Amino acid sequence: MNLHNWLNSIMPETAAQITEMIIIAIIYLGIFSVAGLFLVFMERRVAAWFQLRIGPNRVGYQGLLQTMADALKLVSKELTGTVKADKFLYNLAPYFVIISSLMALGLIPFSKSFQAFDINIGIFFLIAVSSIGVIGILLGGWASNNKYSLIGAMRSGVQTISYELSVGLSLLTMVLLTGSLQLSEMVEVQKHGWLILQGHIPAVIAFMVFMIAGTAETNRAPFDMVEAESELGAGFHTEYSGMKFAYFFLAEFINMFIIAAIATTVFFGAWLSPFGITESLPWLGIIWFLIKTFALVFLMMWFRWTFPRLRVDQLLTLEWKYLLPINLVNIVVMALIVWQKLTIQF
Secondary structure, three states, rough: OHHHHHHHHHHHHHHHHHHHHHHHHHHHHHHHHHHHHHHHHHHHHHHOOOOOOOOOOOOOOHOHHHHHHHHHHHHHOOOOOOOOOOOOHHHHHHHHHHHHHHHOOOOOOOOOOOOOOOOOOOOHHHHHHHHHHHHHHHHHHOOOOOOHHHHHHHHHHHHHHHHHHHHHHHHHHHHHOOOOHHHHHHHHHHHHHHHHOOOOOEEEEEEEHHHHHHHHHHHOOOOOOOOOOOHHHHHHHOOOOHHHHHHEEEHHHHHHHHHHHHHHHHOOOOOOOOOOOOOOOHHHHHHHHHHHHHHHHHHHHHHHHHOOOOHHHHHHHHHHHHHHHHHHHHHHHHHHHHHHHHHHOO
C-alpha cells in the first residue's frame, strides 16, 4: 500500500492530501539537506585525493562532521548586503535557485515506489524547471549592485542558454529511442538492457554530450566562468552571506546530483539491477540508483580537478561549433536506427 492509499484509509480526503504534501515536502527537504552536505564532504575528499593531500580530518571521524560545522557557521552568520542593492530582488534570488532544484529533485525515480512526481512529460518538465534556476542567478547578480556580480550573472545567462540546447537534444535522442517522455516508462524499457547499450553508438555519444553540457549547466569547473574566483571574487553571489550564500552553494551541489541522477535514469536503468534482482527487493533499487548516481558524480568531480578553466570564447566555441552540430547529426542517426527497427518489426 502506498502513502496516498494509506492516508486516505485513516482520514478524510482533503486532510489526507494536505498531510501527504507535508510529509513528501519534509522527506525531500531532508534528502536535499543530507545529499548537499554529503556531496560537499565528498568534493573535499576527492579534491584532496587528486591533489595528494589529506583533506578535512579534524571535525568528527575523518572530518565527517566538517560540512555540518560549516552549515552551522553559515546559519549563524549575519546576513549582510550592499546599501544600494535592490532589496526585494536581492532577497528573492536565492529562492529561485533552491526551488528549481527541489522541483527537479521531485521527478527523480529513486526506485519503483519512491518517486514524488511521475508525469507523462517528465523529461520536458525537467528541462523547463532546470532553466528557472538561471533567473535566480541573473537576479542575484543584478540586484547586488556590484559590477563583478553582474558580470558573473551575465556569463551565467549566456552559458546556461547555450548548453541547455545540448542537454535537451541529448535527452531528446533517448526519447526517440524509448518513445516516451515519462521517466518511469523510460526505466521500464530498460528491463532487458540499459539504453546506453540498446541505443548503440548514438546513445554513447548522447551520454558524453549530456555529461559535458550538464557539467557546464551546473557552472562547475572547467566551465566555472560564472564564479571565476581569480577574476570575479565569487561571481554572482559575491555580496551574499550566511544562509543566502548557502542556498546558492547548496544548489550547485544538488544540481550536480540531479544531472547525475537524470543520466542514471535515462542511460543506466535507474534503480534496475544489472543482475535482475531489484524487483524482489524494492529497497535494493534505491541502493543501485545511488551507486550509479554517485559514480557519475565522481566523474563530474574528476572533470573539475583534471581540466583547466576554459575562457569565455572557448566555452561558447565548444557548444556552438562542436557539441550542437554533433548533437544534431546524432539525433538524425538515432531516428534512422529507430525507423529501421520499426520497419523490421512491421
